[in-house]
Amino acid sequence: MTDQNRKKLLHKTGELYKQFIENQDEQRAAKLAAVMKKAADEEVYIAFTGHYSAGKSSLLNCLLMENILPTSPIPTSANLVVIRNGEKRVRLHTTDGACAELEGAYQKDKVQQYCKDGEQIESVEIFDRYTEIDSGVAYIDTPGIDSTDDAHFLSAASILHQADALFYVVHYNHVHSEENVKFLRSIKESIPNVYFIVNQIDRHDETETKFGDYQAQVEEMLCNEGISKEALYFTSVTEPDHPFNQMEALREELRRIEKQSKSNMQALTEQKARNLLKEHTEMLKKDETGAPSFAEQLNIQTGLVQSLRDQLDEAEKQTTEAEKRMQEEINRILKNANLTPFEMRELAATFLESQEPSFKTGFFFSKAKTAQERDKRRNAFFSDVAKRTEAEADWHIIDTLHKLAKAFDVYTAESEKLIQTYRTPLDISIIERAVKHGAAFSSEYVLQYTKDLAELIRKEAKREAADIIKVLSAMVKERVSKDVQTINDRLVQESEKLVFLQEQARLENNAREKTDRLWAIWEEESACPMHIDTEWFKSKKTRVAAPEQKQGRSQLTAQPMPKSEIKMEQEMPLQDQIKRFYTLSDLLGECSMLLKQTSAFRERVKRLEERKFTLALFGGFSSGKSSFANALVGERVLPSSPTPTTGTINKITMPINGNLNKTADVVFKTEDDITAEILQLTGIPKEPAGRSFTEKWEKAVKKNRLQEEHVKLISNFLLAYEKYQQYIQEQKKLTIPLSELKPYVAEETTACAVKEVTVYYTCPLTEKGITIVDTPGASSMNKRHTELAFQYIKDADAFFYMTYYQHSFSKGDRSFLRKLGLVKESLSMDKMFFIINAADLAKDKTELETVTDYVSAELVKEGVYEPQLFTVSSKEELVGKPESFYNQFSKVRKHLDRFIEVDVKKASAAQLSTEADKLCETVFQLHQSQHQSREEKEAQKQRLMLSFERTAADIEKRRNSETIIEKVKKDTREQLYHITQRLSYFANDLLKSAFHPGLQNGDWKKNVSKAMTTAMHEYQFEYIQEIKTLDVRMSGFIERYINEEWLDHFQKTLNEDGYFSVYAGDQHSNGIQLKEVEPEIEERAFEQELKEIKSPKQFFEQKGKAAFIEAVRMKLTKITEAWIKNEEESLIFHYTAHLRRLQEDMGEKAIAQITDQKETYLRGYAEGEHAKEIEMAYQACISWKNSDNTIKM
Structure with a gap:
């Protein structure tokens, strides 16, 4: 770099640095200073990044032949660590901008x-004579x-743009992660040299997969991303002599990079500075668009405590307080309700314009056309x-009102029905009543009009609500004679209010001027002052003493979760109870008048005893699901491999x-299944x-310009189809010995056409009626996989979520657990177990505890409190090694046994116990009647x-009740409304990441078109997931409503009466089948928006991207609303x-049961006909009731 060129660049970047700071973009200003400091120092940066816990720090320690960096299975490098050759010293850059040495x-x-302290230390520089x-x-x-940890990610991203060479390090078991592909695509064009290191090759097991096959798969993946096989290295830190270890070859390549010429330093530095300028102007564009992520949100939370008096004699005050409270709550809601937001004002303006006497439209301003246009605007506005x-x-x-009715103890079927009928009474005249005739049409008048309209709506709502409040208040008055529970510290609902950006037009104009000035500085020397300090980039950090280090094992983990121990009793009380149920049914079965009831009772006991259970396994690919399933059954039943194997549903x-x-x-899949998947x-x-399946897809490969990976995918399907055509067409099952299973599960040329595999295997676990379901990876984008995953989340009796010891709780884990979070409230019990697999990799108990504490803390962040968390080694369990401190398989089995035998069966057993008591009560009543006179x-x-x-009559009323129906309708509409809102935010983030500067490499138009197609597929997929989530949630809500109606309210009524009982049975088995949805976006839907993209410069440098994203997002919202509608x-x-x-x-069921019970009573009341049988049944019940019949859980 010549002195003259360097001086020019320093002037430009120095002025840009000042502008970045003025625009409050300190992050990019710091990056720009770092770029220029690197250029001034003429340094070569070699960066190591990749998956956390892939062994980057261990690898660097090995390369430097010294234990410099901290190592751990959980994220350890919380900040950047820079290692240089020089006089021995350490420089610490703190997060508050100071420096210590x-x-x-x-x-x-x-x-x-210090390297692990991400809270106090931003980066660490280590110097020594290496x-x-x-x-x-x-x-x-x-x-x-x-x-x-987002801070960790930002720390990684902040330095990578400066690197001259990047070594991307992955764990042996996680090569094929989608995260790898995304990152490589995003970074490879910004860095001259990108390498791929597969670390921990010592985990390779030649009996599972041949190394040559594994290597070929990795090379193919890299080739698809434009990275040559020469940039691929396999390494092992723990086994230097491993036959596949290429550590020495890696050292040689590093030496070559270190000695590379610095002749292109100027061009690289200019490119990096320009990229930062583009990013900064993108930031300004985001500010001016007022995108959702930049809109300020104000969360107002007010605590309101209202105490209800304890004294029963203050009924009038109690009633007054209830009515007042209800009115206040309605007033609060209406006050906070954003009835006329900014978006509505355009419709209001067009409506008001049409009300002007001078308003005319149509050809020659015809009256008919004008009236028609007025009606159109009026209707559109009123609809909104x-x-x-x-x-x-x-x-x-x-x-x-629901909550208030419950709070004041007046929540009944009648009040529920009354509340469900509430609607604010609106007719189209309301928008005309708010018009002030004679007022001049202006933006100020539009604003005032919308305020007046909102007040009219509030008045109508208050008037309608007042009638319901009067009824509810009257109901409160009737019930105040009963004990009134004091309500303390009642939390007022948190309400949200969007705060619109003020002076938006001024800010937009300001941002435009700033952007133009920045590019002028870069492109025109005359626009740049010449008095810039040429050493502006040098750090001026305050020198301070090294900060005090925090005490404790790690700043990365929360306090360890308390680990609950399950104490299993020596015997299974539930099994004893089932025997007792059988004994009672045998004894009462001898009584002919009880034959129907005791037969039904015995059948229910049998169903409980023989119930089948489903155990589903979830987790990211290569988390060890198949190995764990094998360990559960005690043999290598399912194939396991470091590459993804479970593309099918496998059952044992x-x-x-x-x-x-x-x-x-x-x-096998059907032809339609395969076609849809392709x-x-x-x-x-x-x-x-x-004319045939084969012909049409062979033509498709020739006709379409497909990517190589897609050609291979279709070729695999065609190979499988040719081999198994008969089974695919006729949908016949193929039965094979277990020894021949691997191709159907793990080899893509066969497994791609397999829908499901059921393995028949006898072991203690399956003999208990448990079926293990091994699912595809949690991050799968396959539509069928998603449908099956949600079906198993809803229907499985229990499921295990697997994560890998050295890669615990990745983003893939978090993403799937968030989906679980959406449906967790609908799950009837805690049926989630969490497993850290491959725990044999733990160095000692301290390290293992560090990992389990970390995973527990991360689960808590996702709303999973007191998780049932275990560490296991499936590998050691399979070979029969005794349990160790890291292998908790015996605890897993105990917890699973207890969950299945106790928790899952508890509700059914409790119902049976109640029914047994009711049978005895029936016998006691019949026995009593034998000693009564004819008149009695x-x-x-x-x-x-x-x-x-x-x-x-009560049964008939409940059977035909519309109360729950209306509740479900309301729940559905509300959930759909929230889905639309969530998808709008999702679209914004999706489009920002999909349309990145990397699209400039290659054919611009083609890349943009492909990015749009991919983004739309992801958006459709997200919509499908939302609807699947809705299905699971609504299924849970409906089950809960039915239980409340029939098991709680109705059973309470029956208990008060004393004659009858109803056995509800298991409603879960009759759950909703998940609804199939097929959202479609027309191929030409965004044709106009794509046409507006003229060039990369226009798109990335002239506000094109921001406008494009907003236009597409708004159109997607309308498309989604149409889907929802x-x-x-x-x-x-x-x-x-x-x-x-x-x-x-x-x-x-209820009518049949009470009819049978009625007939039993009537036969028992007959004169002496069944006296002997009743006496025998009576003695049996006395004996049964006097013995211990409690279900121990």
Whole structure:
């Protein structure tokens, strides 16, 4: 770099630095200073990044032949560490902008603690006379790019743009992570040399996969991303003599890079400075668009405590207080309701304009056209007003009235029905009543008009709510004679209010001027002052003493979660209880009049005893699901491999229906299944024409310009189809011995066409009726995999979530656990178990505890409190090694046994116990009747018949009740509203990441088109996941509503009556089948928006990207609203039809049961006919009741 060129560049970048600071972009200003300092020092930066816990720090220690950096299975490098050749010292850059230096000899363990302190230390520079690093070269260690700590990720990203060479390090078991591909695509064009290191090659097991096959798969993946196989290295730190270790070759390549010419330093420095300028102007564009992520949100939370008086004699005050409270709550909701937001004002303006006397439209201003246009604007505006009133007021009022009714103990079927009828009474005249005739049309008047309209709506809402409040208040007055529970510290609902950006026009103009000035500085020498300090980039940090180090094992983990121990009893009390149920049914079965009831009771006991259970395994690929399943059953049943193997659903179950042990049934996909999968994965818009399946897809490969990976995918399907055509077409099961299973599960040329494999295997676990389901990786984008995953989340009796010891809780884990978070409230019990697999890699107990504490803390962040967390070694369990401090398989089995035998069966056993007690009560009543006079028996019969009529009428009323139906309708509409909101934010983030500067490499138009296609597929996939989540949640809500209605309220009524009981059975088995949705986006939907993208410069440098994203996001929101509108009635029908079936089923069961019970009573009241049988049954019940029949859990 010549002195003249250097001086020019220093002037430009110095002025840009000042502008960055003025625009409050300190982060990029610091990056720009770092770029120029690197250029001035003429240094070569060699960066090491990749997955956290892939062994980057250990690898650097090995390369430098010295234990410099801290190592751990969890994220350790919380900040940047730069290693240079020089006089021995350590320089610490703190997060508050200061600098401290440790000169001369230092304690390594103390420096390593600084490397892990991300809170106080931003970066650490370590200098020493290292023989493995030349002067003028810096090795840089970064936090993992997939760390769940955003600060860690920003720390990694902040230095990578400066690197001259990047070594991307991955764990042997996580080469094929989607995160790798995304990162390589985003970074490879910014850095001259990109390398790929597969670390921990010592984990390779030649009996699972041949190394040559594994290497070929990795090379193919890199080739698809434009990285040559020469840039691939396999390394092992722990086994230097491993036959596949290429550590020495890696050292040679590092030496070559260190000695590379610095002749292109000027061009590289200019490119990096220009990239930072582009990023900065992008930031300004985001500010001016007012995108959702930049809109300020103000969260107002007010605490309101209202105490209700304890004294029962203050009824009037109690009633007044209830009415006042309800009015206050409604007023609060209406006050906070954003009824006329900014978006509505355009519609209001067009409506008001049409009300002006001078308003005319149409050809020659015809009256008909003018009237038509006025009607159109009036209707459009009113439709929006009605929609917003429902969303912003009605739903919240209904919810609040529900809560108030419950709080004041007046929540009944009648009050529920009354509340559900609430709607703010609006008609189209309301928008005309708010018009001030004669007022001049202006923006100020529009604003005032919307305020006046909001007040009119609030008045209507208050008037409508007042009628309901009066009824509820009257109900409170009737009930105040009962004990009134004091309500303390009642928390007022948190309300959200968006604060619109003020002076938006001024800010937009300001941002435009700033952007133009910045580019003028870069491109025109005359625009840049010449008095800039040429050493502006040098750090002016305050020198301070080294900060005090925090005490404790790690700043990365929260306090360890308390680990609950399950104390299993020596015997299984539930099994004893089942025997006792059988004993009672045998004894009472001898009584002919009880035959129907005891037979039904015995059948229910049998169902409980023989119930089948499903255990689903989830987790990212290569987390060890298949190995864990093998360890559970005690043999290598399913193939396991370091590359993704489970693209099918694999089940392990007990042999049934004549199936032989150690065999497997293979079910293939249909032609339609394969076609749908190819279309989804390749992006081919529609199924090609052809006389046969093979012909049409062979034509598709020739006709379409497909990527190499897509050509291979179709070729694999065609190979599998050719081999298994008969099974695919006729949908016949293929039965194979277990020894031949691997190709159908782990080899893509066969497994791609396999839908499901069921392995029949006898072992203690399957003999208990447990079926293990091994699912595809949690991060799979396959639509069928997603549907199955949600189905198993809903229906499985229990599921294990697997994570890998040296890569615990990655972003893939977090993403899937967030999906679980959306449905967790609908799960009836805690059926989630969390497993840290491959715990044999732990060096000692301290390290293991560090990992488990870290995972526990991360789970808590996702809302999973007191997780059932275990560490295991599937590998050691399979070979029969005894349990150690890291292998908790025996605890896993104990917890699983208890969960299945106790928790899952508890509800059914409790119902059976209640039914057994009711059978005995029936016998006791019949026995008592034997000692009654004829008159007493007749009176008893009359009471029985009256009770039967009342109960039957109650059943009929509940069976035909619309109360729960209306509740489900309201829940569905509200959930759909929130789905639209979430997807709007998702679209914004998706488009920002999809349209990145890397698209400039190659064919610009083609890359943009491909990015749009990919983004739309992801958006559709997200919509599908939202609907699947809705299905699971609504299924849980409906189950809860049914239980409340029939098991809580109705059973309480029956208990008060004393004659009858109803056994509800297991409603979960009748759950909703997840709804199939097919969201479609027309190929030409965004044709106009794509046309607006003229060039990369226009897109990235002239506000094109911001405008494009906002236009696409708004259109996507409208498309989503159309999807929702199209699905809404169907979904409501879907859920309410299911609910009606449940109500009908419950009604039929209840009527049949009380009819049988009535007939039993009537036969027992007959004169002496069954006296002997009743006496025997009576003695049996006395004996049974006197013995211990408690279910111990």
